[in-house]
Structure formats: structure tokens, C-alpha cells
Amino acid sequence: MIVRHLRDIIGTDCDVDTQNWNSRRLLLKRDNVGFSLHDTIIKAGTETKIWYKHHVEAVYCIEGEGEIELIESNEVYRIEAGMMYVLNGHEKHLLRGTTDMRMICVFNPACSGAEVHDEEGAYVPEEVQKAGL
Template sequence: MIVRNTVDVPIAPVPNTSVLRGKELVSPADEMGYTAYEIVLTRDQNEVELHPGECLASNHMYYCISGRGRCSLEDGREFKVTPDFFMAFSSAVKCKVTVTSDDPMRLYCLYCQDDNPSKDGVVVRSLSEIIGTDRDVDFGSGHSRRFLLRDDSFPITVTNTTIMMGDDTEKGVPMWYKHHKEACYYISGNGKYVWEEGKEEAEFHPKGTAFLMNKNDPHYAMPTGEAITICAFFPALVGNEKHVFSGGYSVYGAS
């Protein structure tokens, strides 16, 4: 388990692009199958180009945590960017984002290898589109709302996940994806994670904490009230996987 609090991470250039600076929450050295950064854009930054760089074949993805704006693609398509809006692009797709709100736009950015660059590699979804559909998976102590799955042709899954303690989770909510590398970036709520059979624990920081299960670590989540996290899994989930301590249910590779 690797734990990183946003406040402790220095602002630095995002290596996947020549124009962005942010906080590196999942680094290449972590060997998670993807990298992740938090960046903040302001209204005075007109038409910021989001692209993984001319020499890098990386999918690039963006989850809007706060702020508002618009995203424009080279083919003329345009999307409104609002909180809990998610965008995933192939390395072949360039886009520009303009902040339209007085409040800064806080983006969680993810990059992963793109083996099949395509101008058609575009997925945009809002959280409201997913709630109540088959991408809204109830795992007993919360909901995993899945913006990307294997069938979307991206190598990772990105979710908005809510979690809370229940009557039957006095020791915490048991979690383990045995067959996936998982990073959870807590953006709301209080609580802690416990792992290594209770020998290690770390609290959520109010300004954001990233927990990286780089060793497929079995762990317990112990939120105080409801907590919200952006989760990323490598390889991508098929769709109906759930956290279980008995072995990490996964049907990755199944037809």
C-alpha cells in the first residue's frame, strides 16, 4: 500500500504533456499500469490543450472534481464540463478545455498506454447518466459507478465510488481486488484505511488522499459517514466485479 496526501505532493510539470503542471498521485515508478495527477485550471488560462504529448502513445482521461467549463475537440464536438463529468480520449485525440466558472477547475487526470490510437477513441459520461444503470454496482456498503469498462476499449476502469459503514461492517468494509491494481483517490469524507491485518493504517486527508494497492493489498475501509473516491483499476473491469475478501472476484479475460 502506498499512501499520498495531496497537500504533501509538490506541484511539478506533468510528464505526459508539455503544458500542464500538477500533483503526481500515481507515478510510473509505482507500476500500477497508469499514472495519475491532480491539476487545477483557472479562468485566465484560455483554451488549455489537453494531450499526452506528440511522442507519447497514451490514452488521456479527465474527471472533473469541481469547477465548470467546456471541452472542444478537433472534429468540432463540444461538451460542457461540470463536476462529476468524465472524459476519456485516445492518444490520437486532442482537446481544448476552457474554464467558464469563477471557481478553478479541479481535474483528476489519468494516463495509460494506448495500443490502438484512434480518432474514434472518445468516451464522455456524466455521473447522472450512470446512476441507476447496470454500470451502477451495489457492493453492499456503497456504489461503484463505472465510467469505463473493458468493452469501452480502454485498458483501465475509472469509477466514482461511494462507501459507508453498515451494521455488519463494525471492523470496516473489507475490500480486495486480487487480480487488479487499484488506486483510490478520496475527494470527500473522513475515515481511514487499515491493512496488513491491522498492522498499518492511514487516515483520509480532507484535501484528498490517494491509496495505491500496488501489491493487490487486502484492506478495510473505515469511513466516518459517506466517503467519495475516484477509483482506477488495471486491467479494466468487465463490469460486475465486486470487492470480496475471499479472493477478489474478477472475470477479466472471460468472453
């Protein structure tokens, strides 16, 4: 059994803070559960281009407001507390925070913990980095 509290993650190497978002990684690849679990803050007034071409991500908003725009179709969905979306088609998207948004995110395959978006907006899994793909 794994038991963790957010307060024990904040300020550690599992607390990845960027200009646009702050991801507190509660479960990672090393936990061997098949997915990773992140408590993420999308910062107000930001826009982030994302393309999880190596992952499926499920997102549940528990606080705040913003929107997600699918780049290829230009579809825009309003995000608010209680809304969930899944990027099961590896959709390229823009994520915008109108206010700070607190999101609970699940990634499959699991993230290792140090990931930040590359130039395409993707998290590159360790095995892909090692293979040079």
C-alpha cells in the same frame, strides 16, 4: 473520444450498489482504454475486507473521512478529501467509512462492470472466471 456524465450512469447496470459501497462505473473493459474508472461512495459506518489480487487500484478521496488498514502489517492510514493511495502490492486491507466517502477509483486491468467482492474480497476478472482459476 468518450464523453459521459455521472447522472447518465446512476440507476443503470453500471451503478452497482451494495450494503457497504456504491460504485458508479464510468469506464469499463468494453471501452478499450486499458483501465476502468469508478466514482464510488463508501458508506458511513461500514468496514469492507478487500484484496485486489488480480488488479492494481488507485484511489483518490474527494469527499468524506475514513481509514484504510493493511491487514498484514496493521498499518492504518487516515483517509480524507485530497488523499490518494495505490494498492500496487495487492495488499489485503480493511476499508472503513467514518462518514460517507466519495472516492475516484482506477483499476488495471479494467473491470467489466458487474464485479462485486468475492469471499476473499477480490474482483475476479472475466478471463479468470472463464478459466475456472
